[in-house]
Amino acid sequence: MIKVTIISILLIAGSLFSLLAAIGVLRFPDIYTRMHAATKAPAFGILLLQTAAAVYFATFYAVIISLMVVVFIFLTAPVASHIISRVAHLLGTPKWDKTVIDELENDPDVSIPAKITGNRAKQ
Amino acid sequence: MPKIIEITFDFFIFLLFYLKEMVKANLVLARDILSPAMKISPGIVKVPTDAKSDNQVLILFNLITMTPGSLCMDISDDKKNIYVHGMYVKNRDAFEKEIKEGIEKKVLEVFG
Amino acid sequence: MNAMAIQLPDWVTLTSLVVLALSMLLALIGLFRGPSLPDRIVALDLIASLSIGFTIVFAVSTGNSRYLDIAAIVALVIFIGTVAYASYLKKKYYD
Numbered sequence: 001m002i003k004v005t006i007i008s009i010l011l012i013a014g015s016l017f018s019l020l021a022a023i024g025v026l027r028f029p030d031i032y033t034r035m036h037a038a039t040k041a042p043a044f045g046i047l048l049l050q051t052a053a054a055v056y057f058a059t060f061y062a063v064i065i066s067l068m069v070v071v072f073i074f075l076t077a078p079v080a081s082h083i084i085s086r087v088a089h090l091l092g093t094p095k096w097d098k099t100v101i102d103e104l105e106n107d108p109d110v111s112i113p114a115k116i117t118g119n120r121a122k123q
Numbered sequence: 124m125p126k127i128i129e130i131t132f133d134f135f136i137f138l139l140f141y142l143k144e145m146v147k148a149n150l151v152l153a154r155d156i157l158s159p160a161m162k163i164s165p166g167i168v169k170v171p172t173d174a175k176s177d178n179q180v181l182i183l184f185n186l187i188t189m190t191p192g193s194l195c196m197d198i199s200d201d202k203k204n205i206y207v208h209g210m211y212v213k214n215r216d217a218f219e220k221e222i223k224e225g226i227e228k229k230v231l232e233v234f235g
Numbered sequence: 236m237n238a239m240a241i242q243l244p245d246w247v248t249l250t251s252l253v254v255l256a257l258s259m260l261l262a263l264i265g266l267f268r269g270p271s272l273p274d275r276i277v278a279l280d281l282i283a284s285l286s287i288g289f290t291i292v293f294a295v296s297t298g299n300s301r302y303l304d305i306a307a308i309v310a311l312v313i314f315i316g317t318v319a320y321a322s323y324l325k326k327k328y329y330d
Binding site: 017020023024027028029030032033035036037039040041043044047074075077078079081082085086089095096098099100101102103104105107109110 | 145146148149152153155156157161163164165166167168169184185188189192194195196197199200201203204206208210212213215
């Protein structure tokens with residue numbers, strides 16, 4: 001009975017966190033704040049759902065595969081968000097009006113590769 | 124042999140810390156998303172870092188992204204500065220201090 | 236793997252499937268609405284994460300743990316997809 005309660009709470013909380021991520025992607029004003037919602041919330045939702053699955057099946061196989069999925073998601077979500085936000089900044093995606101400060105813009109410490117022009121672009 | 128036990132113990136403490144930060148981050152995010160008025164002030168801050176090896180930088184990136192209200196964007200060419208996108212950058216120096224003293228210190232003392 | 240000791244009430248898995256479907260719908264709206272290309276990539280990433288969630292809830296609701304394999308494979312593949320989109324955008328910057 002306790003197990004059923006735990007699994008139910010985990011399942012519903014996990015799907016609610018996924019819903020939170022979707023609402024955040026719709027509500028937040030610009031790409032960088034959207035990234036906050038789309039990185040943290042789904043990873044946490046999947047953690048909760050996989051914990052529910054591991055508790056429900058309670059076999060060695062299910063636990064190992066749940067652990068694998070969770071570790072992989074938590075290792076790759078920051079990398080994906082880093083690469084998307086970097087490319088978005090490189091392309092000059094507009095920021096929100098109320099952005100306080102941007103120290104990455106025109107910073108000499110980060111080398112931006114020169115644009116390829118002329119014949120090299122066609123190769 | 125005690126060295127290995129110590130490292131494992133430290134690692135588990137770090138894992139618990141990670142989990143705690145994760146839950147806190149999601150609750151803060153939920154409050155932000157569901158509050159009717161957007162009370163955020165985003166900004167990108169350049170934070171100097173003391174992390175030397177690549178592994179430390181990786182763990183630092185991961186932890187910064189998963190902590191409340193901050194997201195790692197880039198690292199400078201000489202690996203001395205990281206660029207963090209924060210949700211509440213009311214005061215630039217306070218934000219930088221929060222990153223340096225809260226997270227980076229923890230990472231450096233566990234994976235030092 | 237079908238011998239189930241725990242009997243889960245139907246409404247639990249049904250509720251979480253409905254909530255996940257709702258969030259999938261919202262993510263699709265975000266995919267169509269997103270003003271710039273990176274916004275659409277974020278929405279696609281979110282949709283992939285939601286499909287992992289779908290698979291897990293489906294595995295729990297049918298009681299067959301073999302469906303968890305699908306979740307593992309999707310988790311392995313979406314990262315490559317996101318990185319590929321991002322590198323495509325980077326190539327676009329050079330043109």
